[in-house]
Amino acid sequence: MGFLDIDNVTKSYGAVKVLNETEISVEEGEFLVLVGPSGCGKSTLLNMIAGLEDVTSGDISINGRRVNDVKPAERNIAMVFQSYALYPNMTVRGNISFGMEMHGVPKAEREEKIAKVADLLQITNLLDRKPGQLSGGQRQRVAMGRALTRDPDVFLFDEPLSNLDAKLRVDMRTEIKKLHQKLGTTIVYVTHDQIEALTLSTRIAVMFGGNVQQLGTPQEIYDNPANMFVAGFMGSPAMNLLPARLERVNGAMCAVLKVGDGSTITVPFPRAEDLTEGADIVLGIRPEAMTDPEGADRDSNALTETELPIDVVEPAGSDTYVTVALGGKDAIGRFRAHNPAKAGQPARFTFDMAKAVAFDPETETRLA
Incomplete structure (x- = not known):
């Protein structure tokens, strides 16, 4: 049994089944990347872990607790979105602090956490700016900082780099990798970019057609693809x-x-x-x-x-x-x-x- 268990989970919308029986066990501190083309079911699975989508059948457990019927706010997860989802009228400090204020965290503790994540993400000099004054990479750092203050059991990343240009994507990949190495937190990360999957993960789940085609380490996936889809999808240029x-x-x-x-x-x-x-x-x-x-x-x-x-x-x-x-x-x-x-x-x-x-x-x- 892992820290995050996805046990025979499916998702259907009426008669349309978009995610078939899926079984993944994620150990504490692992960096699991869900990768595949658009429509393969990866974001649907991430949203079910987050509680944003209901589970049709099967169970999802986090840290030994079944969470199928637990509200998103009570799952002790933190999510970083593709769109950053920052409040434009608030400063960086306000954006990072907002969730803690809603949960009644004392001001002194809030300030301590803001200072800690700002230092970790190198955004201390941006704390008094508003999102409109920031670059895409800086906004993504702020979104990550807001998630980090939660001290969650699991971080969920939903294609966080897809809106950035090529160089910024490379830079932010490095930052996310460093962050995982420093904190050792459990991360589930969705992307359609197989280079992100290979460089960031400790394990990869390659998805297509609502199924996990292969689950393994980056080296296993690259050297010994389970089928021709995985072989052709992973690697640049492809196999x-x-x-x-x-x-x-x-x-x-x-x-x-x-x-x-x-x-x-x-x-x-x-x-x-x-x-x-x-x-x-x-x-x-x-x-x-x-x-x-x-x-x-x-x-x-x-x-x-x-x-x-x-x-x-x-x-x-x-x-x-x-x-x-x-x-x-x-x-x-x-x-x-x-x-x-x-x-x-x-x-x-x-x-x-x-x-x-x-x-x-x-x-x-x-x-x-």
Whole structure:
């Protein structure tokens, strides 16, 4: 039993079921990220934890207490919204203090807490300003400060960074990570941004179609996706998903892939050793496992080098992304910066097949 238990929870609106049987146990101090595309059920689940939505069936417990019928204000949770939800006519100090005033917290204690969270979030110099005088990042810090004064059992974040520009999102991700490391509080965080999910969480629940597709650590999700949806959703660029056939060559199981020029390549695939020879699979391989020979992980025991014709080259500063046609799909490899690869010319690729996975093309689940 965890600190926050979501036990076989569902949500329906009349005959429409938007969240299927969901089972997640969150330990105290964990940072759980619910990630998925719009409409997958992640915000609905967060709102049920908060008490803003009723549970159709199943139970939600916080710190050992079933909270299905407990009012939001009595659940000892704090929520940070996408829209900040600040009072425009109040100063930063007033916004942070307001909830404590409503709960009858003495003035001296309020001032002490305001000073503490303002120092923690580096907004002490903003306390006498109003929200209209603040940047988006500063407003989000104020919203977080208001939540922090509650000293809740669980923090709930509902896409808090989606209104910020790219640089501010990166900065605020770092601030939220630091905050969790300092306070060790239990956090449930909703986002559609898989980079946020991978960088912030201790565990991720990838959601789609009202179901948790996979629950695991960021490394587990990234290295061993449970199905093709998770493989394609998590990672930037996404995992390459390439139709292939398994064949045994010189006693070793290999994946055979068609190249854009009509030829084929055969790459040893030790992870597929227990699969059926002759089977059609979808080969999943990350761009960094399709790289130039000098950039390959020389500690790997499953490197295969081959030459492929290049379709597109995209310099991206620290990396160069190279697109080739494999299995009838565009496959992206991640080369080192300043690589001399050119579109329309062949280049040497090294495949790290220790990092490749196989999926069933019918069920889309992982086979190996």
